[in-house]
Amino acid sequence: MRGLWLRLLRGGGTAARLEIALPVAAGAVITLVLLLLLGLQQGLDHRADRTAWRTPEPAAGEATVLQAGHLDYIGERPITVIELAALTAGPPDVPHMGDFPDPGEVWVSPALASLTDELPADHLAQRFPGEIAAEIDAALLESPDELFAVVGRAPDDPAMTAERPSHQWNDAASLSPVAIDHWSTTPDLYQTTYRDIALLVAVLTALPLVGLGGLAARLTAARRQRRTATLRLLGASTAQVARLAAVELAVLAGAGVLLGAALHQVLLPLATQATIKGGTWFQADLRPDPWLTLAVAAAIVAVLIVGAISGLLPAVRDPLGTYRRSRLGRTRPRWWSLVFIAAAVTLFWLRSSNPFVTIAFTVVVVLGWGLLAVGPWLIFNLGRLLARTARSPQGFLAGRRLSDDPHSAWRAVGGLALAGFISGFVAAGLAAGIGNADAYEAGTERIDAVVTAAGIDTAASEAATALDAAGVPATVAATAPPTWLDAADWATLAVTVDDPGADMDRARTVLAASGLAGPELRLSDDLPTMWLLQDGIVIGFLIMPIAALVGLAAMVIGAIARVLAQRDTLLGLHLAGTPQRVLLAAQRREMLLPTALLGGIAVAAGLAGGTTLGSVDLLNPATLGVLTGLLALAAAAVLAADRAVRPVLARVSTDLAERE
Secondary structure, eight states: HHHHHHHHHTTTTTTHHHHHHHHHHHHHHHHHHHHHHHHHHHHEEEEHHHHHGSSSOSSSSOOOEEEEEEEEEETTTTEEEEEEESSSSOOOOOOSSSOOOTOOOOOOOOOHHHHHHSOOTTTTGGSSSOOOOEEEGGGOOOSTTTOEEEEEEEEHHHHHOOOOOSSSSSSSGEEEEEESSSSSOOOHHHHHHHHHHHHHHHHHHHHHHHHHHHHHHHTTTTHHHHHHHHHHTOOOOOHHHHHHHHHHHHHHHHHHHHHHHHHHHHHHHHTTTTBBBBBBBOHHHHHHHHHHOOOHHHHHHHHHHHHHTTTTHHHHHHHHHHHTTOOOOOOSHHHHHHHHHHHHHHHHHHOOOOOOHHHHHHHHIIIIIIIHHHHHHHHHHHHHHHHOOOOOOOHHHHHHHHHOHHHHHHHHHHHHHHHHHHHHHHHHHHHHHHHHHHTTTTTTTTEEEEGGGGGGGHEEEEEHHHHTTTTOOOOEEEOOOTTTSSSSTTTEEEEEEEHHHHHHHHHHHHHHTTTOSSSSSGGGOHHHHHHHHHHHHHHHHHHHHHHHHHHHHHHHHHHHHHHHHHHHHHHHHTTTTHHHHHHHHHHHHHEEEHHEEEHHHHHHHHHHHHHHGGGOTTTTTHHHEEEEEHHHHHHHHHHHHHHHHHHOOOOOHHGGGOOO
């Protein structure tokens, strides 16, 4: 029986080659993208775990350490500074360092140590109270190139007694001294927000991947059904047929998974250079754990096998009905889709700490995955409407073929529709992100130090005197604090440097040496917040090409697959006298009309979802540019599919050798 199965598989010409190649290619692409996404999620988790100790939790018992922190800057790069003072004779070791810094002792990351050696002392080194005593272990760093310092202080040091306002996002970067009795394991809001965004990216990217997986599993499904039906009519048992099909699909999908895993290993060093949150990655962060890689591989193989075998069940149950084409596909949304959507939204609401990302995630899951669930139903009703209102043979043929097999039509146009949803979501989100990022780019020639409102006059006088003594031309003024601080308690000391290119870092060093380093040196240009916005923009531009390429490939391959699956019908129509131009026109309508309908719905849903990230004018250049590119992509996809289908349709509708 195995020999007959292989002969039938090899004897199918172009269809057989596609049937073999696409599960391999789809498995490779899906595996590669999923491993990259899982690596990103795992890397962010590792970053959060390594940096959680920097955000202190107030002591519940006897305090052992006084901990504070602030952000400093060198050029456009931030320096995270954690200050520690022992409150007992035996303070706990700093995690992964096996020691505790003495007063005046400074530990720095390798990147900061190198930078301190390279730059003049009045640019950087003089900001610290003593000499560098040790380099910080990589297990404490967020990224290999992070600029990070741990400074030992005495409990009565002014830096450890002055009150500092808490930052609205990053508690560890702008922190009043806190007495603690243990190292925290709770990451700050920045870290958790990045993890939530990574999960949102995974859901967005999974949408077109699901479409590609469905296309791979069901490509030439009709041919596979006929092969299965042939074996059943020749006497093969259900168990034999199921076993042969499962082995075939497991081998093909397994080969694709191995290829994708190999590609991931090749691309991993390149992926570590992608800058997220201002830093690159340790390679171990982006390499998923072995058990997770195996689980992904097994899940991909299982999904492709189940998807393909589910299409064989009619041939196993009723082999004669397979040849009679007596069964139409289901069109109603499946109940498990609704269960999945509800479960995903509930779990994200339980784990997320950022309400804006949570709302965006909910919209993406409900609208994006909802579109996956109702897409075939929409195409089925479109086909029925088109057949009823047709005024030409090609319109009637297109309508009947869409309503007869809406699932294969959805697999052809669904990838592009989902690309439209993602593009609409990103287009609206880009406008909000670009606008906010532009706002943070203002004030790059100014240093802001937050001080108490009662001491603002004294601080301004001391800062002006210190800057003049150091030969740094600058203007010092008192301004209102950021809106998230109470103006009755706080004020901003604004220092505008005449020559920022030459003197900005010297001015920062003077302010730090004068005790005016403050909890946040440049609130008007808060780089971590700007990174969050810019990283979102970069991620958006990375998602769209993936979705676009998958959508384009799905339309071309899906259109060819529909022709191959309907070869007997097309050949019968040709023998009955239907002109070739009518068949081509019907095929073209099968692509254009569902693409226009579903694409329009998907883009509108994506735009609505993207506005949850912030208020935005949808007529801005960024949004219009993305939508124009999407329209061009749709036109190119339809044209490419039409060009690819023509020779295939001409062959299968006229060549009797193609009849099975």
